[in-house]
Amino acid sequence: MSFKLAFIGFGRVGQSLAGLLNRKRNELKERYDLEPTVVGVSDIQLGSVMDPEGLDLPRLLQHARREGSLRGISAPEKGLSSLDTIRRSSADLVIEVTWSNLADAEPGLSHIRTALKKGCHVVTSNKGPIALKLRELQGLADGNGVQLGFEGTVLSGTPAIRLGREALLGGEILSIEGILNGTTNYILSEMERDVSYEEALEEAKRLGYAEADPTADVEAWDPTAKIVILANALMDCDLRIGDVEREGITGLSKDDLMKAIKQDRRVRLVARAVRTRDGVRASCKPEEIPLTSLLANIHGVTNAVVFGTDVQDEVALIGPGAGPQSAGYALLTDLIAIGRSMKR
């Protein structure tokens, strides 16, 4: 089955998905009867190309990686804005992978709204629009008979949302707790080993785990957005980021962490959502947890999420929460799930 795609954003994550689509071309056809074709790419830095007959994926990747520009690619339409690319392309599915913004979720929010209203499926790893507007966007998708995939917004390619939605069928999720940010977990893991916060942060930057401005991570905005997404997606609620009790890790010293260890405890930045009589309450803050608990044994950049349900003891999922291949893979799982459902 032919499956037309448009990339809105073609940076690290978009290229990662494009690389997987290229590498797994035969597998996608044989296992899932899917033959994806890229009919448009629009990236604010690389430029924009559109061809309803399909663009050459290896060439796109080559130009993006080697030349840092798509301008050398010949195509019937070039230079369209991202919104015009969505409006005028023949895509069945739009891949929204522009930068994340937790203030007003733009430009991703407008991209996703425009695509859904036009009757395009959307897959995204962009946290902003999903953390801020999931209910609206899901309503738009349902109303237009299309699907919205956002597995990559939490735990990257580790399929936390699909585990909750597709695997824990018939179970009611009563609590979610997790380590949802690898950068801060790396810093805390280092600080336990007698490294200062500043040194650990520098090392995290050097390794590519932390950004130049680490605020989103160390002030817990990123994991706060993720617990909002998980709760809203899996616990049938409509939390806002401001509803979450949030505290970052900048107030912690290595002495705090080493003292905890001596008491058989570890400090972890724990994101939590719990169903109460009055709805779902969420927090994301440093907690001292017993060494024997699962989350205390999550080290470095690994992420973990633990689901409590009404049907059995807790189920935990552990895996990478970042990495370019992992982010592209999350989008691929959504894309396959949507492609499969289109054939039915």
Add this chain to the structure above:
Amino acid sequence: MSFKLAFIGFGRVGQSLAGLLNRKRNELKERYDLEPTVVGVSDIQLGSVMDPEGLDLPRLLQHARREGSLRGISAPEKGLSSLDTIRRSSADLVIEVTWSNLADAEPGLSHIRTALKKGCHVVTSNKGPIALKLRELQGLADGNGVQLGFEGTVLSGTPAIRLGREALLGGEILSIEGILNGTTNYILSEMERDVSYEEALEEAKRLGYAEADPTADVEAWDPTAKIVILANALMDCDLRIGDVEREGITGLSKDDLMKAIKQDRRVRLVARAVRTRDGVRASCKPEEIPLTSLLANIHGVTNAVVFGTDVQDEVALIGPGAGPQSAGYALLTDLIAIGRSMKR
């Protein structure tokens, strides 16, 4: 949507599913548009009842639990054998939850074959038929346009198979390793704390974790069957139980375990399947693993499985591997998945 079910076996696991179906009646209708009706039950101890108009679920449970017999229930047809119940019932789906047998998989194998050939979907938690004959049974299901659910054969209600099949879409599973037997993991966890094998086994029996004859667990037959099921279901191979390098825990002393701890290692009964150039190689035997590894931090009756794929770092799933509610829940997830697909 009406959905007719027949229970073949109505012991602890079957009753657990029946209890969940009863308790979640409204939720199943509202969330999944499923209205399950039980049209037949056949159990070698409790007896057999069949009614195409539907049997009263609370009454079935009450008779099974309080009177240890279904003979007091009035129904149009009574006393049929399990095979005749399958042949003559109007069920859309057969729930096969008789006892497990890894030698010839009977009587479960005949039950499942008969149901699939008749065009009934099947869900089962019975390891024997799936460990011995998955390929044949899957072929029968495909050939008859029905589905075979067996989530409950490994990790009980912790959805390992669905994680591999439905969540890790488009990823190729290259390795599976896990702690797939709670009884032996409990015994090993105790032995590390200076408890002898015999004492730990007795305690496991007292707590209901181990059976009177513990051979299937302590000689590793049970986790061996489970790694065969996982590998065959998720790695596209056709392993037999005899292909697995198997070793139980009866040769271990508490000194072995405590000596390992002193070297920052733990002994765990690890089941493993790895894709090699010549196919999939599997083992299930005690291994000394570093304290820092995920499996070394799985204690007591908890189970864990770690998937290695071609697309990202390892993904681990941890949760209960047993328990009556958990076993019933595994069957419920299969039942919902099949019910949803019938509506499409």
